[in-house]
Amino acid sequence: QAPAYIRAISPYVPGKPITALAREMGLAVESIVKLASNENPLGMSPKARAAVEKAIAGIERYPDQFELIAALAERLGVAQNQIVLGNGSNDVLDLAARVFLAPGRSSVFSQHAFAVYPLATMSAGGECIAVPARHYGHDLAAMRAAIRPDTRVVWIANPNNPTGNFLPYAEVKAFLQAVPADVAVVLDEAYNEYLPPAERVDTVAWIRDFPNLIITRTFSKIHGLAGLRVGYAVASSEVADLLNRVRQPFNVNNLAIAAACAALDDHLFIAESYELNRRGMEQIVAGLKRLGLEHIPSHGNFVTFAVSDGAAANQKLLRQGVIVRPIGGYGLPNHLRVTIGRETENLRFLEALEISL
Numbered sequence: 001q002a003p004a005y006i007r008a009i010s011p012y013v014p015g016k017p018i019t020a021l022a023r024e025m026g027l028a029v030e031s032i033v034k035l036a037s038n039e040n041p042l043g044m045s046p047k048a049r050a051a052v053e054k055a056i057a058g059i060e061r062y063p064d065q066f067e068l069i070a071a072l073a074e075r076l077g078v079a080q081n082q083i084v085l086g087n088g089s090n091d092v093l094d095l096a097a098r099v100f101l102a103p104g105r106s107s108v109f110s111q112h113a114f115a116v117y118p119l120a121t122m123s124a125g126g127e128c129i130a131v132p133a134r135h136y137g138h139d140l141a142a143m144r145a146a147i148r149p150d151t152r153v154v155w156i157a158n159p160n161n162p163t164g165n166f167l168p169y170a171e172v173k174a175f176l177q178a179v180p181a182d183v184a185v186v187l188d189e190a191y192n193e194y195l196p197p198a199e200r201v202d203t204v205a206w207i208r209d210f211p212n213l214i215i216t217r218t219f220s221k222i223h224g225l226a227g228l229r230v231g232y233a234v235a236s237s238e239v240a241d242l243l244n245r246v247r248q249p250f251n252v253n254n255l256a257i258a259a260a261c262a263a264l265d266d267h268l269f270i271a272e273s274y275e276l277n278r279r280g281m282e283q284i285v286a287g288l289k290r291l292g293l294e295h296i297p298s299h300g301n302f303v304t305f306a307v308s309d310g311a312a313a314n315q316k317l318l319r320q321g322v323i324v325r326p327i328g329g330y331g332l333p334n335h336l337r338v339t340i341g342r343e344t345e346n347l348r349f350l351e352a353l354e355i356s357l
């Protein structure tokens, strides 16, 4: 029998796939708008697509992570032995849990924070300490106070999913200075590239100054490679070495590595994605206001808003072929999260929402 801590886990529930809804509702796949999983509405970077096609030629070989690690190290200004690749950044979160947590140890995270933190903690046998949120976001003072002698990991999502809250970096820095040195702080920056450049962390300085800091990022969001599964951690070489000890040798596949290398250099695509998101956010926020709905100001590629009955509104949206994300599992049963799409998708969503209220 599995240990009690494994049996206590509730599995992750992903956004409803387009094909599943098409089957259930008898709708054409092309008529469905999916704004449920914070994916890039522009698809994948064209340079990445070309790289994937080329990489198919070497698919009989085991993957070699060297090129992507070298490119990331150069881009970020850290040494190659400070980068750890993951099968999506979820994989890297799991590596951190497996390295630092075990039965008898605990991790601290915020209420309404990303769902993988409790999952990774429990998979490693650790205990979860969920700290009440402040204005739906992280309450860093309360999180500092919640750290116990057995705490070995603190998870911070910045911006947070599903609430979109952002902590100014001065606050995160003060937190890092206050946290005991034997507690690893995982700063999950899956949505980092959607922040205005002035609000982004100075990766090199922070990793140098805080040996217990692990920054995680992903190619799933602005780079549009969610289906290929590639993310990474940046940390001190000592911490990176620990993460690599539990990492599966070939955890990122050839196509993902090739695509990520190309996506990193596709500045035009990144700029277009950023701009589309900025305009789409304005469009959706204006639409929500017009409908008289409260939203949580978001710094990601999605926005969470309040409705009187989350489950009912979600069902009505689904019947109209619009998939958003119900977030009852995050303790927000009367909120829905919508990913920022293309202009026409955002319009479809707002029109369908008006009918669903």
Ligand code: PMP
Residues within 6 Å of the ligand: 037, 038, 087, 088, 089, 090, 091, 114, 157, 159, 160, 161, 188, 190, 217, 218, 219, 220, 226, 229, 230, 231
């Ligand atoms: N962190 C946060 C805050 C996220 O929202 C997500 C994706 N939903 C991830 C990590 C994981 O993304 P991926 O595994 O695709 O890199």
